[in-house]
Amino acid sequence: MNIADGSFFVIVGPSGCGKTTLLRILAGLDQPTEGSVDIDRKSPAKPINSMVFQGESIFPWMTVWDNAAFGLKARRVANAEITDTVKYFLDRTGLTPFADAFPHQLSGGMKQRVSIARAFANDPEILLMDEPFSALDEQNKTILQQELLRIWDETRKTVLFITHSVDEAITLGDQIMIMTAAPGRLKSLLTVPFERPRNVIEMRANPEYGTMVREIWQYLAEEVSQSNAVAPRKQDISNG
Amino acid sequence: MGSGLRTDRLISLLSPMVFLLLWEISGRAGFINPQFFPMPSSIFDRFVVLVANGELLKHVSVSLQRLFWGFVVGALPAIVFGIAMGLSTIVRAMMAPLVAATYPLPKSAILPLILLIFGYGEASKIVMVAMGVFYPILINTASGVRQIPSIYLDVGTNFNASRTMVFFSIALPGALPSILAGVQLGVGMGLILITIAEMIGANSGIGFMIWRAWQTLSVETMYVGLLTIAVLGYVLTTALVEMERWLIPGRRPA
Numbered sequence: 001m002n003i004a005d006g007s008f009f010v011i012v013g014p015s016g017c018g019k020t021t022l023l024r025i026l027a028g029l030d031q032p033t034e035g036s037v038d039i040d041r042k043s044p045a046k047p048i049n050s051m052v053f054q055g056e057s058i059f060p061w062m063t064v065w066d067n068a069a070f071g072l073k074a075r076r077v078a079n080a081e082i083t084d085t086v087k088y089f090l091d092r093t094g095l096t097p098f099a100d101a102f103p104h105q106l107s108g109g110m111k112q113r114v115s116i117a118r119a120f121a122n123d124p125e126i127l128l129m130d131e132p133f134s135a136l137d138e139q140n141k142t143i144l145q146q147e148l149l150r151i152w153d154e155t156r157k158t159v160l161f162i163t164h165s166v167d168e169a170i171t172l173g174d175q176i177m178i179m180t181a182a183p184g185r186l187k188s189l190l191t192v193p194f195e196r197p198r199n200v201i202e203m204r205a206n207p208e209y210g211t212m213v214r215e216i217w218q219y220l221a222e223e224v225s226q227s228n229a230v231a232p233r234k235q236d237i238s239n240g
Numbered sequence: 241m242g243s244g245l246r247t248d249r250l251i252s253l254l255s256p257m258v259f260l261l262l263w264e265i266s267g268r269a270g271f272i273n274p275q276f277f278p279m280p281s282s283i284f285d286r287f288v289v290l291v292a293n294g295e296l297l298k299h300v301s302v303s304l305q306r307l308f309w310g311f312v313v314g315a316l317p318a319i320v321f322g323i324a325m326g327l328s329t330i331v332r333a334m335m336a337p338l339v340a341a342t343y344p345l346p347k348s349a350i351l352p353l354i355l356l357i358f359g360y361g362e363a364s365k366i367v368m369v370a371m372g373v374f375y376p377i378l379i380n381t382a383s384g385v386r387q388i389p390s391i392y393l394d395v396g397t398n399f400n401a402s403r404t405m406v407f408f409s410i411a412l413p414g415a416l417p418s419i420l421a422g423v424q425l426g427v428g429m430g431l432i433l434i435t436i437a438e439m440i441g442a443n444s445g446i447g448f449m450i451w452r453a454w455q456t457l458s459v460e461t462m463y464v465g466l467l468t469i470a471v472l473g474y475v476l477t478t479a480l481v482e483m484e485r486w487l488i489p490g491r492r493p494a
Contacts, residue, residue, distance in 0.1 A: 027398045051398045057391045061413035061488065070409070074401040122399060 001177070001186060003126075005040070008152060008159045010169040012216065013179030013187075014224045019162045020054070022184070023130050026160065027051045041125055047075065050119040051128040054135070058103050058114045064090070065099040067114050071122030089117040092151050109140040113147070120151060129161040133168065145171055146200040153197050166216045170209060171200055178216065181223045188219050278460050283467070286460035295449070300468060303438065303445040306362065307430050310369020315426065318377035319419060323411045325378070326385020327393075343375050347429075348436050355441045365445070368437040372429035377422035384418025385411050413488075420484045427476045431469060446472075 003009045013019050024030040026037055027049060039048050050071055058067045068090055072082045090096045093113040103111055112132055119127055133141045149172065152159060163169055169176045170192055178187040192212070194203055203209055260280045266272045267279035274282070290296040324331045351368060358364035392414060396406045412419075438447025446465055453461035 027394075029394050029397055047400060049398070051395075053391055053395070055391055057395050059392060059395075059410070059413070061416070062409075070395070070401075071399040073409075074396075074399045074405055 003158060003160060003175075005042075005158055006156045007174045008161065008172055009175050009177065010161045010163060010173030011177045011179060012163060012166060012169045012220070013184055014181045014220060015164060016182050017179045017184030017223075018182060019164075019179065019184065020130055023051070023128050023160070023162055026126075027128050039125055047071065047122055047124045049126045049128050050122040050124040051130065052112075052115050052119045052132040054130045054132065056103075056111060058111055058118065060103045063100050063102060064095055064106070064114050067103070068095070068117045068121050070118055075122070085121050085123070086117075089121045089151075092120075092154070093117045093147065107140075109136055109144060112136065112144060116144075116148065116151070120155060120157070124157070126158045126160060129159060131163055134163070134165075141168075142200055148172065149196075149198055149200065166213055166220070167204075169216065170194075170212050171198070171203065176216065178219045178223075181226055187223065190216070275459060278463060283460050283463045286458075287464045287467075290461065290464055296464065296468065299444060299446045299449045300472070303434055303447070304472075306365040306438075306445065307369055307434055309362075309366045310430055310434070311373055311426070313366055314370030314373035314430075315377050315423065318374045318422070319381050319412075322378045322381025322419070322422075323385050323407060323415065325382040326388075326415065327406070327411055332382070339375070339378065343379070347371050347433055351437060351440060354437075360441050364441055365434060365437045368433045369430045372433040373423075373426035376425035376429060377419065380418045380422030380425070381415055384415030384422075387418070388414035416488055417484070420480065420487070424477060424480050427480065428473065431473055431476075435469060 011019055011022070021030060025032045041048065058064075059070070062070070065086060069082050069086045072085060077085075087096075090099055093116060095110070095113055095117060098106060098110065103114070106114070112135075115132065119129075133144055136144065145168065161169075161172055173192050176190045176192060178190070179185065180187045190212070193208060194206070263272075263277070264279050264281060267274050267277065287296070321331075321335065325335050326332075347368065350371070351364075354364045354367050354371075358367055388411065392410050393406070395401075396410050401409065434445065435447035435450070438445035439451040442448045446468055450462050450465035453459070453465065
C-alpha cells in the first residue's frame with residue numbers, strides 16, 4: 001500500500017476493523033505486531049507526522065495560541081517563526097479572535113479547529129487524522145470539511161484521514177481505501193474523480209457523487225453483514 | 241432565595257458571638273472554672289498584652305518562617321517525585337512500597353530522631369514540617385498525574401515533546417488541581433508538626449509559647465496560642481484557594 005506525496009488519502013472501514021489502531025501505529029503511539037511503515041522524508045528537520053485526534057485533545061490549561069504552538073515549541077523552532085506560523089494557521093482556521101481564549105470557552109467545532117491548526121502548524125511530512133469531525137453536528141461537520149479542504153489546497157500536505165462516513169471520504173479524498181471487517185485488510189482502492197478546489201455542498205449535486213456513494217456502500221455492506229454473521233464478534237478495539 | 245442566603249450568613253456570624261457571650265456569662269456567674277476556661281474577655285486582654293509587647297508577633301513570625309522553609313524543602317521534591325511516579329511505571333514500582341511503608345509512621349514519633357540528627361536549631365523544625373508536607377503532596381501529585389486523560393500524553397508523544405516539556409507543559413499543569421489539594425492537606429500537617437516540634441525542641445515559636453504558658457500555668461496565653469494557630473490555618477487555606485484561582489486559568493467554570 002502506497003500513499004503518494006501530497007495526496008489526500010482516506011481510509012473507510014466498518015467499526016472494529018482496526019482503522020484507529022493503524023493510525024496509532026503510524027503516529028508512534030502503538031507498536032505493530034508485524035509489518036512495517038516507511039515514510040519518505042523530504043527534510044530531516046521536519047517531523048514525520050502530526051495527528052489530529054478524534055477526542056478532545058487540546059490542552060485545557062493552555063490558550064488557543066499556546067495549543068497551536070505546541071508542536072513548534074516541542075521542536076524548539078525559533079520564536080519569530082513560531083509567531084508567524086501560528087498566526088497564519090489561526091487566521092486560516094478563523095481562530096485569530098480566540099487566540100487568548102482557553103478551550104473551555106470554545107465550542108466543539110472551535111476546539112477541533114485548534115487541533116487542526118496545531119497539526120498543520122507543525123508542518124509534518126504526513127498529517128494523520130482520526131475521525132476528527134465525528135463528534136460534531138452535521139452543520140459544523142460540513143463547515144469544517146470545507147475549511148479543511150481550503151487549508152489543504154493551500155498547503156498540499158500528505159493527509160491520511162480515517163472515517164466511517166462514506167460522504168466524508170468522497171468529499172475530502174483523492175483516494176479511498178476500503179478496509180475489510182476485522183481483521184482489517186485492504187478490500188478495495190478507489191480514486192475520487194472530483195476536481196479541486198472542491199465545494200463540499202456543490203459536489204453532492206453531482207450524479208457521479210451518488211454513484212460513488214452507492215459503490216462504496218456496496219463494498220461496506222458486504223463487510224458489515226459478514227462481520228455481523230461471525231459470532232462471537234472480535235472485541236472492538238478501535239473506537240471507530 | 242436571596243434573603244434566605246442573607247439569613248444563613250447572619251446566623252453563621254451570630255452563632256460564634258452567642259457562644260462567646262454564653263461563655264463569658266457562665267464564667268462570670270461561676271458556672272465554669274476560669275482556671276480551665278478563662279473568660280473570652282480575659283483571653284482578649286492577654287492577646288492585647290502579647291501583641292503590645294511584641295511577643296506574639298515574634299513567635300508567629302518564627303513559626304511562619306519555619307513553615308515556609310519546611311514547605312520549600314518538602315513540597316518541591318514531593319512534586320518532582322510525584323510526577324515521576326505518575327508518569328513512569330518503573331519509578332512507581334520503585335517508590336510505592338517505600339512510600340506505603342513510611343507514610344503511616346507518626347511524624348511526631350520521629351521527632352526525637354530528628355532532634356538527634358539535626359539538633360535544636362532551625363534545621364530540625366524545618367525537617368519536621370518538610371516530612372509532614374512531603375507525603376500528602378507526593379501522593380496527591382502522583383494520583384493527579386495518573387488521572388490526566390491519556391490523550392494529552394499521546395499528544396506529547398506524537399509531537400515528540402521532550403521529557404522536560406512533558407513534565408512542565410502536560411504533567412504539572414494537568415495535575416495542578418490535585419497538587420494544590422495536597423498542598424492544602426500539607427498546610428494542616430505542617431501546622432500540627434511545627435507546633436509539636438516547637439513544644440519539645442525549641443525556645444521560640446507559637447508551639448513554644450503554648451508550652452511555656454502551660455509550665456507557668458498562664459492559661460490565657462495558651463488560649464491565645466491556640467487561637468493564633470486556628471487563624472493561621474484559616475488564613476493560609478484561604479490564601480491557597482485564591483492562589484488556585486490564579487494558577488489555574490484554564491479551569492472549567494465550576
